[in-house]
Amino acid sequence: MTLATSDPNVLHDWITVGPASRLLGTSPARPYVTRLLGAQACVWQEAATPAATLDGAPVSALLRYGYIWIWPAGTPAPLFDFPEYDEPGRRIVDCDGFGVAVSGPRMVENFLDMGHFPFVHADYLGTVPHTEVKPYTVSVDEANDEIRVTECRFVQPKSSSISTEPLEVHYRYRIMQPLSIMLYKSAFGRPDALDAIALFVQPVDEERIFAYTVMALFDDDSSHTSLVAFQHTIFGQDKPVLENQVPKRLPLRPGSETPTRCDVASVAYRRWLKARGMRYGVIAD
């Protein structure tokens, strides 16, 4: 196998290639075909497990959290934990993916960012003049090598498909992998509980991705269609912004872009990527 990258951050980790539903009706002769890390990926259903090739070579594959995961090279380790997916009382909603002409790390940084809500998601996730990003806490969970962002608050006019009035919404984030992130936010009508929304990024190549979202919600009332449509509306607002960031790869060198106070989560993410020696989809130096 000759992949265009030698970055262990994307070779020695589980990377998604799309929802498990893509495997319906597949066989070795008629696999689900997609692109990953600049190469062709083929996946098909074999008995209870999926089988896959990447650039023609067999690779380990896994179905978890409703998604197909591939370990591009070497011996697999366990996938990160997403406990809310299996938690009783939560409703799982797969929103499938958007193709976006941007690098994976730019996508994750956007998902992590509250400051853009009043401008990119005006009248949904934010509204002028409620633009302030209040201080929040960032830490690195050394045991799991994850970034935790906690105590985030933001005033939102329409925080979900069923919300009807502005609300100070609580947020938390968890970055499990360079290209996988969870967002937890106040469930509408359940102030004690947090909905969980996962973003899984499939790097088609260094500057093109599919971005998938899976939600684990406390909401028994909304229709599946309205929940997915809301998520797609939000994502459709982000897409033109993501595709017009220059450069498409995330610059990691300090000084190449100018952060401010509310960007401490983004700064921590960039440092974390740099410390891991991330090269795929970033400008490392």
Add this chain to the structure above:
Amino acid sequence: MHDLPLNDMTMIDMTTHLPAPGRWRPVLPATSLTPSAGVVLGFLQGEELALWRAPDGSAQAWENRCPHRGLRFTLGTVVDGRVACGYHGWSFRAGDGRCMAIPAHPQMTVPRSICARTFHAVEAEGMVWVSRAPVAGAPPATGVRTWVRTLGIRASPASVAQTLAGAGWRAAAPDVLAGGEIGGDAAVLLLTQAADGLVLLHAGLVDAPDPACLPQIHAALRRLRGELEAQADLAITGTEGAKQ
């Protein structure tokens, strides 16, 4: 991209003088910068510019990239006489491009160091001219009264300049071609390098055109574009043939 051989017919970037620290290059007709147009895309030697008109009427030309997260300024808007970035609403003032407000921190004094990268811009005879470095003089006189159209030409600047020279146009100044006619009217052509293999050709008329003649002027410009692109294709085919 195919590199075409440069020769003495090349008029873009080939002045008779030594390279100057700055010189005016034509970017777009000044009528493009209207309040409703907001922030407009232009090009300087293949680099993207974000152009807009300040409250005092002056043309502004910036690097098309917000220093915060790299979003193109052309996705932003002009609000209260400043450019507000489309991603986080950071607003930048005319002139030095300094960031004056970061909405995520309404009480914070914005550090003076946060600035859009600015270029020098000036308006002359209905055209916006831009330079990276300061320029002492004014842009070259064109004598144009009416800018009729800007066309995108899929060709290299060298190929466009060479074909136009062969058709009798003469270099009145760098990037300025005069002495020809479009649809029977005396015309001037300005050239902007937009990208590799893409030239913007701004066509201006020395006299105000008779409105009845506009259809034939536009038809002549379309024919000219066709000729310029055909000559560029021929040159590329010829180059490839020679390599075999």
